Amino acid sequence: MTRFFEPKLPHPLQSWANARAKTLGHAFSSLLFRADGAPRALIAALLFDRYRRPRGGLGPLVFKKPGVPRRAFALWMAGADAGLASIVDAIDWPAPEGGPCEAMLIVDHWSEPARHLLAGLSGHRRAGALVLEGTAPAPAGSLASLAARLPRDVLLAALARRAAREQIGYAVVMGRQGPMIAEALDLAGVAVVIASASDEASLVDSAGTHAAERLRRESELILSAERRRFIPDETAVTADDVTEMVQDWRRRRRRGEPISREKLRRPYAGFHPLIYAEHHADACINGRRHPLAHWIETGMPRGPWAQPVILPSARPVPSTLKVALHGHFHYVDLLPEMLERLSRNATRPDLFLTTDTQAKADALRAEVIKYPAPVAVVVGPQKGRDIGPFFTGLREPLLNGGYDVIVHVHGKKSLAARRDIGGAWRDFLLENLIGSAHPMLDTLLARFAQDPALGLVYPDDPHLIGWARNGRIVGELRVAMGLTEPMDGFVDFPVGNMFAARPAALRPVLDLDLSWNDYPAEPIPDDGTLMHGLERLLPMAVRHAGFSTAVTRVPGTDWD
Template sequence: MTTVEQPDGAAAPPVRRDYARLRPRGKAKSWLNRIARRASGWVRPLLFEADAPRGLWRALLFDAYRRPRPLFGKAVLDRHGHPRRAYASWMARADEDLPALVAGMAFPDLPSNGRTVLVLLPPPRDAPARAALLRDLAARGDLIVLLPEAGGETVLPPGAVPLRLSLSRPPHDVFLAALAQRLALYAPLYAVVGGAEGPELARALARRDVPVVALAGTADGSPLPGEPEWFDDGAGAVLFGTPAERAAALAAARPGRERWQAPAAGETIAEAIDRLGRAAAGRVDAEVALVLSADRSRLEIGEAELSARVRAWRRDRLMQLSPGAGKPRRPYAGFHPLLYAEAHPQACLDERRYPLAHWIEQGQPEGPWVHPVIGPPAAAPEPPALKAMLHGHFHYADLAPEFFERLSANLARPDLFLTTGSAEKARLLERAAATYGGRVEIVQVPNLGRDVGPFFTALRAPLLAGGYDVAVHVHGKKSQASRTRIGDVWRDFLWENTLGGRHAMLDATLAAFAADPRLGLVYPDDPHLVGWARNRRAAELLGRDMGLTEEMTGFVDFPIGNMFAARPAALAPVLALDLQWTDYPVEPIADDGTVIHGLERLLPAIARKAGFRTAALRVPGTDWD
């Protein structure tokens, strides 16, 4: 066992760019940030907790129906379209105000048995065709026909129930939201909408998970063409009266109108509505069935939660929220749904297909959205014929005993390179490593670069020397600046997946590298899905210097927490940068935007640039939040 001291990096290295100043923050900006943080301590309770100011503040930002006023939308909603934390509870209770808006309406007393069909048609123009359509639909379910409070008479078939609408009460969209909330209690099989009120009602019903068939052209019994684009947001299908009408509309529309349909040969309008309505009603169940038909061992959630996520995905796309809204999570080990959706926008965004279901339906195509999964070994694997090094950086040396306890669950005894920032901590590491059955080298490093500098700078020589087939990198994470004790559960998740504890995950990792010579990088399959945050500029700069040409999409899959195992050859692009200690910002560093955070997000692209594949490490049931 040897202890080595590293130079402090005082000499200026041959750096192409000043990586240490990727996010320079001027004195004026730092001063303003400090003032803002202090001010929020007394401004927030005054505005959001004290009764009188809170009422005035809400009256300024919101109307009587808890909707943000147009001038203050950006203050209330974040970039994903979700209410900011201070307003979320207030806006979440908006649904509680809706029932009173339709309390005076005479809703029919029908059971919630999935037989109800809701119908909203425009005022009668072609009365015989309209009557025939309603008669045919009544044979297929319990018909509720929504009629304007004032308007022409409509002849209803036997058994159909009229529901008179008053559109002069609250604002139009608020009334339709209340109406949709009440109608959804019938658990309708589907709804049929047409005319001028149809698009808004279709959107309101779709937000309540009611399938909608919209009628365009003469499909609604009217000789005047409808506006099919109006229905695209809410309708599960848009039905034209004839194939010729559909073809003419498609010729004048942008691509991606698969929901625009026409009756099949010999099919009546009512038969086409029923076919499309039932298909729309079964869409969620069909997507759930698709997912359940795949490898169930990789599914991270149960069937009920899966169904809820499919519905939530469809609602969020309907509301045109960003796919990253609502802190989405990984539903299936090794699969990144947001990367897949971004690569397949027509299906997953325009058509609102759940990304996981669509990927399975398409035959599980390869791409940056999917990785092979390395799980716990079924039996104790044989020690692989690989030469491995394991780097552990310990800013918190008191975590060393846990580190060695987890290592003991494995047969492998890689060469250990332990780095820390002081001689006292080095002595603690030395005592903890006394009984380790392999080579141990303890390296004292400057307090720069967090865990990244000790790996890519202090250990660059052994990484490049060619003596190791695999290099494993972990660190003693506490994240004390984050939410209370998040570092402990996060470290437990990362170490359980990289080193093991309950399972011999280090052995499983080395076995995977031995079995696949093209495998270059593996890392824990984090359930959380995050984006570039404020790190895109840092990643772009580093990527240019490393010659990365891979497109930087909106989302990114990477080793969150920066623990991984890699072949040194897969890290060649970053090792070629020859990062020096002066390339890392001085502590305390920003939470995002530094060279450290940029490298963390680029690691999979770096491995692919070097010609290697990536894989995911996943111990089922592990999580950290």
């Protein structure tokens, strides 16, 4: 009888009902939407205007919250601004003498305070003005003429796109519609100042310059960082990519989207932006600073959001440590790939190979007959995936084998709905842990030899995967292992469960003395099991044992 929580698989009847509901949902969806995700003509005509904006009063049917379309409409609405191109081009953009406009004043209508502010701004910058409402007839191409025939949100979206394209220094808005205009410009990445009738031009200019400098500074800070640590590929990261990343973070925070729902990818090796944002909420959430820029600006402080990064070394060097490598192979055809990767390193660790049948064990032995170091092939139950064979099947060698470091890998395949994901994921993990183009095993072992406090090294996955549905099992395991480290809302861990560790650093897990009965029988749920909980808690357990953690990063590698 297992000692830990074991989630139940859905009842067959429930699975059948869910599958039927999904089928019916797809059938109903196909009646309302085309294959490309666009609503069919009747639905589009009923819900949207010609600019793909919801018709008056129908917003709740289209948006689940302000600025966030429902999933059914999200893809189609994402291309809505593409239809604004002709409007963007039609705006009669001011062109002051001496060069492009540096400060843009946008007002509801002309007034004496607006004229006074524009004159003052012109003394500091090349300034221009746009007026949303004017006396008829308004000149063709003026903002007022466009406002007379366009929905206000369409006009503001076009104005924001044009302001961003013109790369003005900053915009100043006045009047009753100022907050609405400011929001549209801010979402487009334009620095904005909301001014009142009594504001002095010098103060407005100072505020606008500061806002523009802040946006520019964020991108420059990120681009100044160590390029080999950019993900996915340092050679592909451009200034435009970084600017868009910064602006996207600002847009999401402006809309009030909680970071708990972020689907970000890791932008920089060793850095978890969501853990950092959680610990620096005033700057990164309330102040909308991008976490990576703020972290660099503050000197890259250490904390649960940052891991030391091990980059590739120049050449293979055999390790002086006593090293073992455990490979669990449910799919024995994947062993040759691992052996080929090992051959690119100078170190030849002892091998412990595990599988679940004698026939597979014989096939594994045949593959390693010429391997120049001790090999043990062990047959065990088909339980615990790769974790059971490691922490239970090899508990004795881990505790008493005299090894300085043990590497844990497995022959990963995914035979679920996305059949191709396993190969790409396995290639990424093995490339960063053992290597091929680079001798990563030699490299990380050299770090272990250099730093006696280092207890765990694992590949730095570009995907940020959280606790998911593992709250209950994680809680039980924390109590069982005596872990006291506070839990953040997010977690950084060896996604895919391949790593290298000192046996002493694994002591909190080994002291659980897990038996085969503690692991759930196959088939298992996608989340919530003992294996999923241990995977996420491994770094915390290593720190509890008094050791540190680090990650590896081979530039240019990625998956999915």
